[in-house]
Structures are given as C-alpha cells and as structure tokens.
Amino acid sequence: xxxxxxxxxxxxxxxxxxxxxxxxxxxxxxxxLLVYVAAAEDIWKHEHDEFECNIKQPGCENVCFDHxxxxxxxxxxxxxxxxxxxxxLLVVFHVAYQENREKRHNQKLYKSAGERDGGLxxxxxxxxxxxxxxxxxxxxxxxxxxxxxxxxxxxKCDIRPCPNTVDCYISKPTEKMIFLxxxxxxxxxxxxxxxxxLSYLIFKYFIKRYLKRYIKKHQ
Amino acid sequence: MDWGAxxxxxxxxxxHSTSIGKIWLTVLFIFRxxxxxxxxxxxxxxxxxxxxxxxxxxxxxxVCYDHxxxxxxxxxxxxxxxxxxxxxxxxxxxxxYRRHEKKRQFRKGDQKCEYKDIEEIRRQRFRIEGSLWWxxxxxxxxxxxxxxxxxxAFYFMYDGFRMPRLxKCNAWPCPNTVDCFVSRPTxxxxxxxxMIAVSSICILLNVAELCYLLTKxxxxxxxxxxxxxxHSNHENKEETKQNEMxxxxxxxxxxxxxxxxx
Numbered sequence: 001x002x003x004x005x006x007x008x009x010x011x012x013x014x015x016x017x018x019x020x021x022x023x024x025x026x027x028x029x030x031x032x033l034l035v036y037v038a039a040a041e042d043i044w045k046h047e048h049d050e051f052e053c054n055i056k057q058p059g060c061e062n063v064c065f066d067h068x069x070x071x072x073x074x075x076x077x078x079x080x081x082x083x084x085x086x087x088x089l090l091v092v093f094h095v096a097y098q099e100n101r102e103k104r105h106n107q108k109l110y111k112s113a114g115e116r117d118g119g120l121x122x123x124x125x126x127x128x129x130x131x132x133x134x135x136x137x138x139x140x141x142x143x144x145x146x147x148x149x150x151x152x153x154x155x156k157c158d159i160r161p162c163p164n165t166v167d168c169y170i171s172k173p174t175e176k177m178i179f180l181x182x183x184x185x186x187x188x189x190x191x192x193x194x195x196x197x198l199s200y201l202i203f204k205y206f207i208k209r210y211l212k213r214y215i216k217k218h219q
Numbered sequence: 220m221d222w223g224a225x226x227x228x229x230x231x232x233x234x235h236s237t238s239i240g241k242i243w244l245t246v247l248f249i250f251r252x253x254x255x256x257x258x259x260x261x262x263x264x265x266x267x268x269x270x271x272x273x274x275x276x277x278x279x280x281x282v283c284y285d286h287x288x289x290x291x292x293x294x295x296x297x298x299x300x301x302x303x304x305x306x307x308x309x310x311x312x313x314x315x316y317r318r319h320e321k322k323r324q325f326r327k328g329d330q331k332c333e334y335k336d337i338e339e340i341r342r343q344r345f346r347i348e349g350s351l352w353w354x355x356x357x358x359x360x361x362x363x364x365x366x367x368x369x370x371x372a373f374y375f376m377y378d379g380f381r382m383p384r385l386x387k388c389n390a391w392p393c394p395n396t397v398d399c400f401v402s403r404p405t406x407x408x409x410x411x412x413x414m415i416a417v418s419s420i421c422i423l424l425n426v427a428e429l430c431y432l433l434t435k436x437x438x439x440x441x442x443x444x445x446x447x448x449x450h451s452n453h454e455n456k457e458e459t460k461q462n463e464m465x466x467x468x469x470x471x472x473x474x475x476x477x478x479x480x481x
Contacts, residue, residue, distance in 0.1 A: 007224060019316075026308055029224070030301060037221055039297040050267060054277040054392065153282055154392075167392060169278035171267060174289040 003033060006085050013088040016095060016120070020197040024190060031186045032081060036074075040179050043172055044074035050171030057161055064157035064168045070145065073176065077183055080138040084190070087127035087134070094123040125201060132194040135187050142184075149184055151176045222252050225304060232307045234344050235314055235351075239428040243421060247304065250417045255296055259410050262403060263293040269402030276394055283388035283399045289376060292407070296414060299369040303421070306358035306365075313354045314345055347432070348439075356432055363425050370418055380415055382407040 010025050017025065047069070053061045098119075142149065151173040158165040170176075226248060233244055266288070272280045347355050374380065382404040389396040401407070 003221075022312070026312075029228075030305060030308070034221070034225060034301060035298070038301070039294045043291075043294065046268070050281065052277050052281055153285060154278070167278060169281040169392075171281050172285055172288075172291075174285050175291060175294065178290055179294075 003037060006033070006082065009092070010085055010088060013091055016091050016124070018197060018201070020193055020200065024193045024197070027186065027190060027193065028081070028085065031189075032183075035179075035182065035186075036077060036081065040077065040183075041074060043175050043179060044072060047072065047171060051168065052171075053157065053162070053166050053168040055162060055166045057163055060157070060162040060166060061168070063159050064155070064162065064166070067157060067159055068155050068168070068170075073142075073146070073151075073180060076138065076142060076145075080134070080187070083134045083138070084131055087130035090123050090127045090130075091120070094120060121201065121205065125198065128194050128198045128201075132191055132198075135191050135194070139184065139187055142180075149177070149180045151180065222256060225252075225301075228311065229304055229307055232311045232314075235310060235347070236355075237347065237428055237431065239424055239431060243424045243428065244307075246417065246421055246424065247300070251296075251414065251421075252300055254410075254413070254417075255293070255300065259296070259414070260293060262406050262410055263291060265402060266291065270399065271402075272388065272393070272397050272399040274393060274397045276392055276397075279388070279390075279393040279397060280399070282390045283386070283393065283397070286388060286390050287386050287399070292373075292377075292411060295369065295373060295376075299365070299418075302365045302369070303362055306361040309358045309361075310351070310355050313351055317345060317351070352432065352436065356429065359425050359429050359432070363422060363429070366418055366422050366425070370415065373415070380408070380411050382411065 007029065010028065014022060014025055048065055051061060051065045053064055055061075151170060153170060153173045155168050155170065156165050157168050229244060229248075233241055236244065267284050270280065270284050272283055274280075345351055382401060384401060384404045386399045386401065387396050388399050
C-alpha cells in the first residue's frame with residue numbers, strides 16, 4: 001500500500017471530471033505528490049536525529065523535540081494529500097452504485113440522462129466543497145501549530161528534565177521552509193482551481209435551467 | 220507516485236513530438252532522471268551526517284550546514300526536472316482535448332469525420348500545426364525559461380559549480396571561525412558538472428527545436444502566400460473552400476461545452 005494506490009484512485013476519477021478537474025488532478029500528481037515523494041520526504045528523514053540541544057541532560061532533547069513538533073510537517077503534508085484526494089471517491093462510489101442498480105433491475109432507472117446527471121452533479125459539487133474545506137483546514141492547522149510557515153534555526157526550550165532554558169537547533173531549517181512555502185503555494189492553487197470549477201458548474205447549471213424554462217414557455 | 224509515473228505521462232507526449240523533441244525526452248530520462256535516481260541520490264545521501272565541523276559546540280554543525288546549503292543540490296535538481304517536464308503536459312492536454320472532440324464527432328455520426336472507429340482516433344498522431352503548434356512552441360519556450368532559471372539559481376546559490384572541501388563558518392553558536400568539511404566534495408563536483416552539462420545540452424536541443432518549428436512555420440506561410448498569388452485555378456478554390464469548411468467545423472466543435480451536458 002503506497003502512493004500508487006492514490007494515483008490509481010485519482011486516475012479513475014479523471015474520466016468523470018471537467019477540464020478544470022483534470023488540471024487539478026495534474027497539479028496534485030506532479031506538484032504535490034511527486035515533489036513529496038521525490039524531494040520533500042528526504043529532507044525530514046532524519047529530523048529527530050539531527051535535532052541537537054546544547055545540553056547533555058538525557059531526555060531533554062526528546063522532550064524538546066516533542067514539544068516543538070507535535071506532528072511533523074511531513075506527516076501533516078501526507079495527511080493533507082490523502083484527505084484532499086479522498087472526496088473524489090464519492091464520485092466513484094456514486095457511479096458504481098448507479099451502474100449496480102441499473103444492472104440489478106435490468107433497466108434504465110432514470111427517464112432522461114439529465115436526471116441522472118443531476119445526481120452525479122450534486123455528488124461532484126459536494127466532493128469539490130469537501131476538497132476545498134480540507135485544504136483550508138490543513139493550511140490553518142499548519143499555521144496554528146507552527147506559528148506561521150517559518151522554520152527557525154534555533155528554538156529555546158525549558159521543559160523538564162531540561163535544567164534551564166537550553167538552545168536547540170533544528171536541522172535544515174531553510175530547506176524545510178522553502179518546501180513549506182511550496183506546499184502552501186500549491187495548496188492555494190488547488191483551492192483556486194476548486195473554487196473556479198465550483199462556480200463554473202453552478203453557473204452552467206443555472207444557465208441550463210433558465211434556457212429550459214425559456215424554451216418551455218415559448219412552446 | 221515516482222519518476223516512473225512521470226515517464227508514463229510524458230511517454231504519451233512522445234508520439235506527437237518532433238524528432239528533436241524525442242531526443243530531448245530521451246536525454247531527460249536517461250541522462251538526468253536516471254542518473255539522479257541511480258547515482259546522485261547516493262552521493263548526497265549522507266550529506267548532513269558526514270558534514271563535520273571542527274568544534275564540539277552543539278548546534279554549530281546544524282547552523283553551518285544550513286548556512287552553506289540552504290537547499291540541497293539533489294532537491295534543486297529534482298525540482299528542476301519536475302518543472303522542466305511540466306510544459307510537455309500542456310501538449311498532452313491539448314492532444315487529449317482534440318481526441319475528445321474527434322471522438323464526440325465520431326459518436327454523433329458526423330459524415331465529415333474521416334475515422335473508421337474509436338481505436339483509430341486513439342492511435343492517431345496529430346500533426347503539429349494550427350493551435351497545437353502554438354501550444355507546442357509555448358511549452359518549449361517555458362522549458363527554456365525554467366532550465367535557465369534553475370541553472371542561474373544554482374550558480375547564484377553555490378558561487379559556481381565547484382564543491383569546496385573546506386568551508387569556514389562563524390555563525391552563532393559557533394564560538395569562533397570553525398573549519399567545516401564537506402563529505403565527498405570531488406564526487407559531488409563531478410556530478411554537478413555532469414548535470415550542468417546535460418542541462419546545457421537540453422537547452423541547445425530546445426533552442427534547435429524552437430528554430431526548426433519557427434522555420435517550418437514561416438516556410439509554410441510563404442508557400443501558402445505563393446500558392447494564393449500564382450495559382451488561382453479551380454482546384455485551389457475548392458481546396459480553400461474545403462479548408463474554410465474544416466475550420467468552421469473545428470471551431471464549432473471547440474465551442475461546444477464539455478462535461479456533464481455531453
């Protein structure tokens with residue numbers, strides 16, 4: 001079980017997406033997933049080993065690391081990627097459910113394609129709202145947990161068993177900061193794509209309804 | 220998700236590229252991505268662990284390492300490769316969009332559609348002309364820009380392409396100017412120069428491809444102008460009429476809304 005599973009899932013959703021949805025999938029694959037696997041993971045690999053405090057007191061380093069990094073950046077990043085991709089499953093389930101029902105009853109359940117598409121459209125819109133929601137939640141979580149997106153070189157720690165305020169040094173802070181900013185930028189780009197897709201679909205739906213009503217009136 | 224997936228995505232673009240484009244893609248995968256994964260990652264694998272400073276002061280090593288390597292070579296190369304491969308996706312998306320339109324035309328039973336079945340549409344290779352030419356040329360332009368930007372960033376960040384053996388560091392909390400020793404500097408220099416050389420080859424290939432496309436474009440334009448001037452016979456009138464009709468059809472196909480209403 002690895003990122004390949006997520007990749008297969010998103011490829012499956014590609015079929016039912018709009019053009020903007022496909023751009024979103026490409027951005028997630030290339031600028032988030034690939035960057036995570038190919039570059040970011042290695043930066044945080046030995047973060048605990050390379051976290052150094054100016055003290056010999058056993059346990060002090062562990063306690064300070066745990067205090068400043070309750071959940072590591074890289075784990076939050078991975079969780080964000082998983083949560084943001086999961087709403088697309090709703091669309092896949094909906095399509096599978098419809099096809100299953102049609103097979104079981106051996107007939108077309110909906111009188112028109114429009115009615116069926118209406119249900120799928122609802123599911124798609126819900127998945128878009130959930131995706132955007134998760135993105136925003138994780139960005140806020142990052143901001144709140146780490147006081148912004150900066151990674152300092154030095155943190156001062158005075159938790160027991162540290163005997164006084166000790167200096168602790170984080171490894172590769174600049175590189176971590178660069179990749180955090182990259183993560184935030186791609187997150188924001190994905191939020192913008194989701195919101196544009198949402199407005200586009202809602203706008204199209206209302207135009208279609210208005211046109212139908214207009215045609216019916218004149219018939 | 221790894222470099223193999225990128226290979227699958229870009230492999231599809233290969234069919235619609237020019238010969239120079241195909242050479243560029245091969246150079247990218249064999250001399251850059253493969254070298255990065257198979258060799259370079261091992262060379263830089265132990266970089267902070269084996270970065271040693273002549274001091275026992277805790278924290279000095281971390282701070283000095285961060286000062287001299289704000290972003291590791293390996294990560295910069297990975298980002299460069301990702302950014303340089305991305306413009307080819309524009310071409311892939313454009314081709315996919317055209318295929319989608321042709322499939323819809325075919326399904327509607329359009330007489331103008333000249334394909335026998337869906338499989339032929341899937342296998343068809345589009346010529347680089349019209350709007351695809353513009354997409355393809357813009358993708359090459361963006362590739363060039365990204366390559367140049369990353370090469371400059373490298374040069375700027377590391378003061379050239381050499382990896383020194385010894386660096387002198389006096390950032391706090393180092394008590395004074397300490398000597399810090401980089402691990403495997405010669406091997407790292409060799410790989411850096413290799414990657415820069417291959418980058419330059421890729422830049423040259425892109426420039427050559429750009430010139431080739433521009434030359435073809437201007438030749439085609441002058442041929443058309445020449446044809447319109449000197450040959451005003453019935454056959455050409457029919458040809459231009461057919462071209463206009465084809466343009467009208469393709470325009471109307473492109474204006475149709477895709478998505479849930481299809």
